[in-house]
Amino acid sequence: MPNLKITLAYDGFDFHGWQVQPDLPTIQGTLSDALRRITGETILPQGSGRTDAGVHALAQVASCAIHSSIPPANLVIALNDILPPAIRVLHVEPVPPDFHARKSARAKTYQYRIYRGDICPPWLARHVYHHPYPLKEDAILAAAGQVVGEHDFTSFAAVDPEKGCEEEERSNVRAIFTSQWQRAGDELIYTVRGSGFLHHMVRNLVGTFLLVGKGTLKPDDISRILEVRNRSANPGATAPASGLYLVSVEY
Amino acid sequence: MPNLKITLAYDGFDFHGWQVQPDLPTIQGTLSDALRRITGETILPQGSGRTDAGVHALAQVASCAIHSSIPPANLVIALNDILPPAIRVLHVEPVPPDFHARKSARAKTYQYRIYRGDICPPWLARHVYHHPYPLKEDAILAAAGQVVGEHDFTSFAAVDPEKGCEEEERSNVRAIFTSQWQRAGDELIYTVRGSGFLHHMVRNLVGTFLLVGKGTLKPDDISRILEVRNRSANPGATAPASGLYLVSVEY
Numbered sequence: 001m002p003n004l005k006i007t008l009a010y011d012g013f014d015f016h017g018w019q020v021q022p023d024l025p026t027i028q029g030t031l032s033d034a035l036r037r038i039t040g041e042t043i044l045p046q047g048s049g050r051t052d053a054g055v056h057a058l059a060q061v062a063s064c065a066i067h068s069s070i071p072p073a074n075l076v077i078a079l080n081d082i083l084p085p086a087i088r089v090l091h092v093e094p095v096p097p098d099f100h101a102r103k104s105a106r107a108k109t110y111q112y113r114i115y116r117g118d119i120c121p122p123w124l125a126r127h128v129y130h131h132p133y134p135l136k137e138d139a140i141l142a143a144a145g146q147v148v149g150e151h152d153f154t155s156f157a158a159v160d161p162e163k164g165c166e167e168e169e170r171s172n173v174r175a176i177f178t179s180q181w182q183r184a185g186d187e188l189i190y191t192v193r194g195s196g197f198l199h200h201m202v203r204n205l206v207g208t209f210l211l212v213g214k215g216t217l218k219p220d221d222i223s224r225i226l227e228v229r230n231r232s233a234n235p236g237a238t239a240p241a242s243g244l245y246l247v248s249v250e251y
Numbered sequence: 252m253p254n255l256k257i258t259l260a261y262d263g264f265d266f267h268g269w270q271v272q273p274d275l276p277t278i279q280g281t282l283s284d285a286l287r288r289i290t291g292e293t294i295l296p297q298g299s300g301r302t303d304a305g306v307h308a309l310a311q312v313a314s315c316a317i318h319s320s321i322p323p324a325n326l327v328i329a330l331n332d333i334l335p336p337a338i339r340v341l342h343v344e345p346v347p348p349d350f351h352a353r354k355s356a357r358a359k360t361y362q363y364r365i366y367r368g369d370i371c372p373p374w375l376a377r378h379v380y381h382h383p384y385p386l387k388e389d390a391i392l393a394a395a396g397q398v399v400g401e402h403d404f405t406s407f408a409a410v411d412p413e414k415g416c417e418e419e420e421r422s423n424v425r426a427i428f429t430s431q432w433q434r435a436g437d438e439l440i441y442t443v444r445g446s447g448f449l450h451h452m453v454r455n456l457v458g459t460f461l462l463v464g465k466g467t468l469k470p471d472d473i474s475r476i477l478e479v480r481n482r483s484a485n486p487g488a489t490a491p492a493s494g495l496y497l498v499s500v501e502y
Contacts, residue, residue: 009372009373010373011373011374011376056373080370085371085373085376085377085381086373087373088371088372088373089370090370119331119339119340119341120336120339121260121339122261122262122307122336122337122338122339123262123307123377123378125262125336125337126336126374130336
């Protein structure tokens with residue numbers, strides 16, 4: 001029974017997140033339905049992590065074992081024929097039996113897009129966080145590096161750990177390899193690459209960096225908040241889902 | 252009673268076109284509702300033309316007379332507070348009493364975006380026409396210029412003239428100033444600037460150019476089809492609304 005690695009992109013706006021839920025459109029559920037229509041098998045592909053409602057993916061990875069011997073290139077075409085245009089399968093490849101999209105992942109990269117112009121173009125409204133208010137962008141850029149390295153990110157994790165992306169891991173220690181803000185035209189974009197991410201971690205990091213931009217926090221406060229290991233000690237809000245993209249998963 | 256020129260952008264996907272219709276979301280109806288909430292007045296802004304369901308605008312222009320003396324800059328902010336994110340007012344300015352968004356228009360520019368890649372990114376699905384099939388793009392580029400000049404465009408007009416953008420003008424003669432296809436990354440983009448456009452004219456031009464790309468028509472056939480002045484003599488289909496953008500209106 002071949003094990004498959006499925007790489008897919010999606011616009012998360014119309015979905016209640018990755019994880020299958022009864023009677024609600026989800027990415028996992030929609031992909032599972034499409035696989036069943038093609039193969040006749042009941043298959044629940046396992047994602048590299050659960051993206052929340054409204055979060056997008058440039059290249060989410062899922063894995064599943066199937067009995068059908070349909071060639072991978074044909075499966076890409078068949079899936080894209082059935083799936084809604086908001087979900088596109090980019091690539092399917094056979095992988096060794098022990099490959100698991102979540103457990104085998106070694107690093108993930110996320111981006112967060114903030115639109116800084118006064119008026120957000122209609123075609124970007126679902127795909128960015130529109131924040132036209134004054135920000136000390138230099139302070140945000142300077143603060144970004146403070147989370148690089150291995151840290152306990154409890155202060156940046158959702159308080160509901162059972163709903164986390166990687167809830168089976170008890171520890172809240174994660175390694176961040178890259179953490180960088182940059183201006184690109186009218187957008188301020190955060191790129192973060194790490195060994196893994198707790199539930200809401202990227203959106204909470206963004207919310208906290210925004211307080212640095214507003215002057216409520218100083219760049220140094222990020223390190224202090226990390227050390228406290230308590231979400232209540234972090235005044236940063238969870239930034240909206242619309243701006244968040246899972247960019248890639250490395251194995 | 253000041254006469255106002257309102258410039259607005261919209262994502263047409265969720266709307267039943269520009270023109271107000273009972274119990275259906277339209278751009279004109281939504282804008283009219285927002286103006287009534289702000290001013291207390293019943294105002295039906297007149298557009299430069301009626302865009303069809305699913306057609307987008309980078310800068311549609313509407314005009315209306317209002318009694319309220321709200322400063323234009325404040326009206327922009329108030330309208331964008333009320334309107335859905337899919338409609339954004341870019342600019343409001345006072346204009347002379349005889350200004351009329353449609354009657355005063357001297358030229359319009361449209362663009363049509365065709366996505367040529369095998370897999371259409373989810374965030375472009377509503378905003379392009381996905382056409383991954385083989386096309387002789389050189390032939391399309393070469394044919395584009397054939398419609399430049401003053402012509403009777405009956406062969407490229409919808410057969411329902413009463414539903415046209417500019418139905419009060421009996422003549423189907425229009426002047427085309429620019430007609431150009433170009434490759435931009437994974438997209439093939441048509442730009443057309445003219446004195447005015449009949450109903451479905453740009454989408455029918457695109458559908459006919461696509462037949463040139465498929466080899467069904469030769470580039471020279473475009474001139475021949477123009478001369479016949481009969482929609483039935485044109486085998487080109489009406490290209491989907493999702494790829495069409497009203498780019499600008501000149502006065």
